[in-house]
Amino acid sequence: MAFNYDKYMRPGKLPHIWCPGCAHGIVMKSIIRALDRVGLDKDRTVIVSGIGCASRMPGYVDFNTLHTTHGRSLAFATGVKMADPSLNVICVAGDGDSLAIGGNHFIHACRRNIDITMIVFNNNIYGMTGGQFSPTTPHGKLASTTPYGNPDYAFDVAELSMGAGATYVSRGTVYHAIPLERQIADGITHKGFSVIDALCTCPTTYGRRNKLGSPIDMILWFKDNTVGLKAAQKLSPEELEGKILTGVFRNDIKPEYCEEYQKIIEMAQGAVAGG
Amino acid sequence: MSAVKALKEERVVAEHEGRQITIIPRYCKGCEICVKLCPQSVLEIKDFKVHVARIQDCTECMLCEIRCPDFAIEIAGKGKKGKS
Amino acid sequence: MKGKEVFFQGNEACAEGALYAGCRFFGGYPITPSTEIAEILSNRLPKIGGAFIQMEDEIAAMASIIGASLVGKKSLTATSGPGMSLKLENLGFACITEVPCVIVNVMRGGPSTGLPTGPGQSDVMQAKWGTHGDHPAVVLAPASVQEIFNETVRAFNLAERLRTPVILLTDEIIGHMREKIVIPEEGVLEIWDRSRPDCSPEEFLPYDTSKGIVPPMADFGSGYRHHVTGLNHDASGFPTNKPSLVQPEEERLMAKVTENLDIIEKYEHLKKDGAKVGIVAYGSSARSAKAAIKQAEEEGIPVDFVRPITLWPYPTEPTLEMAGKVDVIIVPEMNLGQMIDEVQRCILGKARVIGVNRVDGDPITPENILEKIREVV
Numbered sequence: 001m002a003f004n005y006d007k008y009m010r011p012g013k014l015p016h017i018w019c020p021g022c023a024h025g026i027v028m029k030s031i032i033r034a035l036d037r038v039g040l041d042k043d044r045t046v047i048v049s050g051i052g053c054a055s056r057m058p059g060y061v062d063f064n065t066l067h068t069t070h071g072r073s074l075a076f077a078t079g080v081k082m083a084d085p086s087l088n089v090i091c092v093a094g095d096g097d098s099l100a101i102g103g104n105h106f107i108h109a110c111r112r113n114i115d116i117t118m119i120v121f122n123n124n125i126y127g128m129t130g131g132q133f134s135p136t137t138p139h140g141k142l143a144s145t146t147p148y149g150n151p152d153y154a155f156d157v158a159e160l161s162m163g164a165g166a167t168y169v170s171r172g173t174v175y176h177a178i179p180l181e182r183q184i185a186d187g188i189t190h191k192g193f194s195v196i197d198a199l200c201t202c203p204t205t206y207g208r209r210n211k212l213g214s215p216i217d218m219i220l221w222f223k224d225n226t227v228g229l230k231a232a233q234k235l236s237p238e239e240l241e242g243k244i245l246t247g248v249f250r251n252d253i254k255p256e257y258c259e260e261y262q263k264i265i266e267m268a269q270g271a272v273a274g275g
Numbered sequence: 276m277s278a279v280k281a282l283k284e285e286r287v288v289a290e291h292e293g294r295q296i297t298i299i300p301r302y303c304k305g306c307e308i309c310v311k312l313c314p315q316s317v318l319e320i321k322d323f324k325v326h327v328a329r330i331q332d333c334t335e336c337m338l339c340e341i342r343c344p345d346f347a348i349e350i351a352g353k354g355k356k357g358k359s
Numbered sequence: 360m361k362g363k364e365v366f367f368q369g370n371e372a373c374a375e376g377a378l379y380a381g382c383r384f385f386g387g388y389p390i391t392p393s394t395e396i397a398e399i400l401s402n403r404l405p406k407i408g409g410a411f412i413q414m415e416d417e418i419a420a421m422a423s424i425i426g427a428s429l430v431g432k433k434s435l436t437a438t439s440g441p442g443m444s445l446k447l448e449n450l451g452f453a454c455i456t457e458v459p460c461v462i463v464n465v466m467r468g469g470p471s472t473g474l475p476t477g478p479g480q481s482d483v484m485q486a487k488w489g490t491h492g493d494h495p496a497v498v499l500a501p502a503s504v505q506e507i508f509n510e511t512v513r514a515f516n517l518a519e520r521l522r523t524p525v526i527l528l529t530d531e532i533i534g535h536m537r538e539k540i541v542i543p544e545e546g547v548l549e550i551w552d553r554s555r556p557d558c559s560p561e562e563f564l565p566y567d568t569s570k571g572i573v574p575p576m577a578d579f580g581s582g583y584r585h586h587v588t589g590l591n592h593d594a595s596g597f598p599t600n601k602p603s604l605v606q607p608e609e610e611r612l613m614a615k616v617t618e619n620l621d622i623i624e625k626y627e628h629l630k631k632d633g634a635k636v637g638i639v640a641y642g643s644s645a646r647s648a649k650a651a652i653k654q655a656e657e658e659g660i661p662v663d664f665v666r667p668i669t670l671w672p673y674p675t676e677p678t679l680e681m682a683g684k685v686d687v688i689i690v691p692e693m694n695l696g697q698m699i700d701e702v703q704r705c706i707l708g709k710a711r712v713i714g715v716n717r718v719d720g721d722p723i724t725p726e727n728i729l730e731k732i733r734e735v736v
Contacts, residue, residue, distance in 0.1 A: 002297075002340060002349040010586075013597075014302050014346055021306035025344025043582045048426075059586055059597060064579040066429065067588035068422065069452050075419035079426025079434070080579065082410045083384050087430070087580050105422075108415035177341045203306075216311035219342065261410065268405035 008032045008042075013060045018053060019127075021215025023174040023200035027121050028057050030177050030198070031092070034184035045088040048077040050102060053128045053202075054094040054121035071102025074109040077116050085258035089115070090188065095122045096134040099155050103135070110164030110193055114257035117187040117194040120157055123202040131205030142209045157197035158249045168194035169250040173222035174201065176246065183248065192256050199226075199244070289327035294335065294352040296327045303347035309339035318348075362543040369534040370395035370437075372504045373463055373527070374403065375542060376511030377435045381550055382461070383409035384434040386423030388416055388442060391475045392531040393465040396437035417445035424460045425453050429587065431578030433515055437463035439531075440482055441472060443489070450524055451490035452589045454612060457566070457574070459518035459553055461511070463527045465534040466642075468693070468720050477720030478531035480642055481694035486526045487671045493609055495616040497623060498526045498671035500641045504538035509548070510668065516551040517623060521615050522573050528670060530693070532643035532722055556583060565596040566608075572615055616672055625668040628677040630684075631661035636732055637685040637710070639665045639678060639702050643722060644691045650725035655732050662732060670698070675705040682706035687735040691715035691723045711735075 009032075018024045035045070045063045049055035051070035058065035064087075068076045073091045081089045091098075098106050098120050109116060125143060126132040133143035133150045136157065140149045161169045168190040172180030180198055187194030201207060201218040212218050222244075229247035232240055287298045296317070305323040315332040318325050318339060325347060335352040367375070374396045377385075385404055387397040401411040410427070414420040417438055424434035438446060443464045453460055466482045468474030482489075486498045497517055501510040507529055514525040556563050556575040565585040566574045574594075577583030590598035591605045599605065616623060629652070636655075640648035645666045652662045663685055665677045682688060688710050690699040699714045706712070715731050717723050 002351045005346055009346075015304070016345070018344065020304035021308065021344070023344055025346065026342050029341065029344075029346070042584060044580055046579050059588070062584060064584050065586045066426070066579075067586065067590070068425075069448055069589055072418065072422045072449065075414065075422035076426040078412065078414070078419070079384070079386055079423030079428075080430055081426075082386075082412050082423070083427035083430035083432045083434075084580055104415050105419055108419070174342065214311070215306045216308045219308065261405075261412075265405040265408060268402070269408075271406070 003033055003036070005029065005032055008035060008061055010060060010062045016060055017056055019204040021203040022053070022127075023123070023215070023219060024054055024057065024121055026174040026177055027119070027180070027198045027200050028060065030181040031119060031184055032061065033181045034188060037181065037185040038188050040088050040188070044086065045090065046077070046080050047090045047092065048073045048080065049092045050097040052094040052097045052126065054092055055097060057092050071097050071100070072105060073097070074102065074105040074116065074118065078109065078114055081114055081116055081258060082261065085115070085262070088188065089117070091116055091118045093118065093120060094127070095120060095124060095136040095157075096126045099135040099157065099160070107160070107164040110161050110166040110195070112257040113165060113167050113192045113254050115191055115193070117184070117190075117196070119184060119187075119196045119198055121200055122157060122197055123200045123206060125202050125206040127202045127205050131209060143206070144209070157195065161195040162250050166195045167192035167250065167252045167254045170195075170248040171197040171199065171244070171246045173199040173226055173246060175219050175222040176226070179246070186248070186251070190251065192254055289330045291330040291333075294330065294333060295350070296330055296333060297349040297351070298325055298327060299347045300324045302345045304345050306344070309343050309348055312338045312342060314338070360541045360543050361547055362541040364539060364541055366537055367504055367540050368395065368537050369504045369507045369529060370465065371399060372508040372540055373437070373511050373529070374399035376508040377461070377515065378403060378407070379508070379542070379548065380433065380512040380515035381552070382433045382435045382515065383407070384424060384427035384432040385411045385436065386414050386420040386427065386434070387436050388414055388420045388438065390417070390439045390442045392467055392534050393437040393439045393463060396463060400435070417442040418448060421446040421449040421462070425449060425456075425458045428458045428460045429579050431581070433519070434460045435463070436460070437465065439465045439467050440469075440479070443482055443485065447485070447490040451492060451494055453524040454490065454494040455589055455591070456587050457522040457576070457612070458524070459522055460524050461514045461518055461527060462524060463529065466528060466530040468718060474720045476531065478643060478693055478722060479718065480530055480644060480692050481697065481718065483528065483670060483692075483694070484697045486528055493613065495523050495612050496526070496671040497521065497523060497616060498528055498669070500528045500667065500670040502533065502642055502645045502666065502668075504533065504536060505540040506668070507533060508540055508542065512548050512550070516549070519551045519553040520573065520622065521619060522553060522576055523615060528642065530643050560584065564594045566592065566594045568594070568611065572611060572618060620672065623669055623672060624674055626674040626677055627664070627666040627668065628681075629664040631656070631663055634661040634663040634684065635686045636660065636735055637663035637665065637681040637688045638728065639667070639688055639690045639698070640692070641667050641670055641698065644693055647723050647725045648691055648728055651728035651732060654725060654729050660732060660736050673701045673705065678702055678705050679707065679709070682709040685710055687711045687713065689713055689715060689728065689731050689735070691728050693717055693723060
C-alpha cells in the first residue's frame with residue numbers, strides 16, 4: 001500500500017529543486033517514513049540544515065524547519081536542543097556541509113553526545129556549486145576542482161563519528177532504502193547523538209564526470225559494492241576488498257548532554273536552596 | 276484492462292483489478308530510476324515522463340515507489356505482494 | 360534608582376544586566392577580555408533554570424544563541440575582536456531571519472590577535488558593516504560600569520522589539536574597570552519581550568508585516584510550525600528571488616531601524632556658552648574626554664561634547680548642531696580614525712574635524728585630548 005507522504009509534506013512545494021536522478025529524494029522519503037514510524041509530534045520536532053543540495057530538504061516538510069548557514073546546522077541545533085531539551089531535533093546535511101566547513105561542529109556534537117540525529121546525505125561531491133570534490137570524494141576521482149584526479153583521501157563518516165564519540169552510528173544507501181529508514185528511525189529514538197551516513201548519488205556533477213553511468217546504474221552500484229556488517233563477518237579480507245560496509249556500527253548507551261546539564265541545573269539550584 | 280484517467284489534471288491514475296498506479300507528471304523528472312528498477316517492465320518513459328505501460332504485470336513490489344526520488348509514483352493495491 | 364549598591368567590574372555588570380533583562384541562554388567561547396561574562400553566566404544561568412554552553416568555536420556560539428532564541432529564549436554571546444570576526448557570518452543570518460539576540464564585543468587592540476589584553480575601539484566600523492550584505496545595525500557603546508548594566512538591558516529590549524541582533528560594544532578598559540553601581544530592583548527598568556502571534560497557527564505567516572514593520576515571532580515548538588531560512592524569503596518564510604519581493608524585504612530590515620530612531624537613539628550632549636571647540640567621543644575614550652573638558656574649562660576654554668551611547672545608528676542631529684556652533688570638532692578614539700569619518704559625514708563641512716588617535720594599547724589620556732584642545736584654540 002502506498003505510503004502517504006502528503007501527511008508530512010508542505011503543500012505546493014513539489015517538485016523539489018534536485019536534479020533528475022538525484023537520490024536525495026530517496027533519502028528524504030526514508031526520513032519521512034522514519035518520522036512516521038517513530039510517530040514524532042510535528043509541533044515538537046525541529047529539522048535543521050546548513051547549505052547545499054541536501055540542506056534544501058527541510059523546506060519541503062511540515063515541521064519546525066531551520067535552513068541555516070554553511071556547515072552550521074549542528075551548532076544551531078545545539079542551541080535549539082539546549083534551549084528546550086524536550087524538542088526532537090534532527091539535522092540534515094550534505095558531506096561537504098557536515099564534514100568540511102562543518103567538521104568542527106560535527107565532531108563536537110559527537111563528543112557531547114547531545115540528543116540530535118544527524119543524517120548525512122553523502123553523495124561524495126559539492127553538487128550545488130557544480131561538482132567540486134568534498135571530504136568524501138574518493139581518492140583519484142574527478143571533480144571540477146580535481147581535473148587530474150583527487151589527491152585527497154576521503155573521510156569514513158562512520159569511523160569519524162565513532163572516533164569523536166557518537167553513540168549511534170550507522171550507514172545505509174539509497175538502494176537499501178528500507179534499512180535506511182529503519183536506521184534513521186533508530187537514530188531518532190536513540191538517546192544521544194546519532195549519525196546516519198546515507199550514501200546517495202549525484203549523477204549530474206559526480207556521476208557524469210566519473211563515467212559512472214545513469215542514475216539507476218549509480219544506485220545499483222550500491223547493491224553490488226556494499227556488504228552488511230553481519231555478512232561481512234563471514235567474508236575474507238580479499239572478498240571485502242573495495243566493499244563498503246553498511247549497517248549499525250554502534251548503538252551504545254552513554255549519558256546524554258542535556259540530561260547531564262539538567263543535573264547541573266539541579267546541583268546549582270540545590271546550592272541556592274542550601275545557601 | 277487498464278483504464279487511465281486524470282484527477283485534478285495532476286494525477287494520472289492507471290487501474291487494474293483493484294490496483295492503482297498513480298503518476299504525478301508534474302513531479303516526474305524522467306530520470307528512469309523506476310523504469311529500470313521494475314522487474315516486470317511495467318513502466319516506460321514517454322515524452323520525458325514516466326508512463327504506466329503494463330499495469331497488469333505489476334506485482335506491487337514497491338521497488339519503484341520507494342526509490343522514486345521525486346514523489347511521482349504511488350502504488351495502491353490489495354496490500355499483498357504477488358500478482359493479483 | 361531603587362536597588363542594591365554593588366562594586367562591580369564592567370563584564371560583571373554586563374552579565375548581571377543580561378539576567379535582569381531576562382536572558383536565559385548563553386553560548387560562548389573563551390576569549391580575552393570578555394571571558395568573565397561567560398564565567399559568571401556559567402554559574403548563574405543554571406540557578407535560574409537557564410542554560411549555558413561553551414561551544415567549539417565562536418561561529419558555533421553565535422549559531423547556538425540564534426537557535427535558542429528561535430525557541431523563545433532571550434540569548435546572549437560575548438566575545439572580543441578576533442571572535443567577533445567569526446561571529447559575523449551568523450550575525451547576518453540573525454539579521455535576515457530577524458532573530459533577536461545580543462552580542463557583546465569587549466574590544467581589544469589591533470587587527471588579528473593584536474593586543475589581547477589591551478583596550479581598543481577599532482571594531483566600530485566592523486560592528487556597522489562587518490557581516491556581508493546590506494543589513495541593519497544597532498550598536499550600543501556604554502562608557503561606565505553602570506551604563507554597561509543599563510545598556511545591556513536596553514540591548515535585549517531593542518533586540519526583542521525590533522527582532523534584530525543588537526551589538527553591545529565595550530572595551531577592555533570599561534570591561535575590566537570596577538565601579539560602584541546600583542542594580543535596580545525588579546520592575547525599575549522596563550523589560551520588553553518580542554511580540555508573539557495572536558492568530559491561529561493555520562493563519563500564521565512568520566514575516567507578516569500587515570500589523571507593523573516588525574512581524575510577530577512564534578517560538579519553535581509552540582505549534583506555529585514555520586520555515587526559517589537565510590535565503591531571501593517572502594512573508595511565508597520560504598525562499599524567493601522575485602525582485603518585487605526581495606527589494607521591499609531588504610528595505611524593511613533597514614527601516615526597522617530608521618523608523619524606530621525614537622527608541623534606538625541615545626546620546627549625551629553637553630553645551631557650554633561660547634564654545635568654539637567640540638568633542639565627539641564614545642566608550643572609555645569619552646571618560647578621558649570629559650576629564651579633558653573639565654580641565655579646559657578651568658583654563659577658561661569652554662568645550663561642547665557629544666557622546667553617542669547608541670553608536671549605530673549614529674546621532675546625526677546633536678553632532679550637526681554642535682558643528683554649527685564650534686569651529687573645530689575633536690574626535691578621540693582608540694583606533695586610527697573610524698568614527699571621525701561618520702562625524703565628518705554628518706556635519707556637512709560646517710566645522711574642521713581632527714582626530715586624537717591611539718592604538719598602542721594605552722588609553723587616550725585627558726592630557727592627549729587637552730593638548731589638542733589647546734592647539735586648536
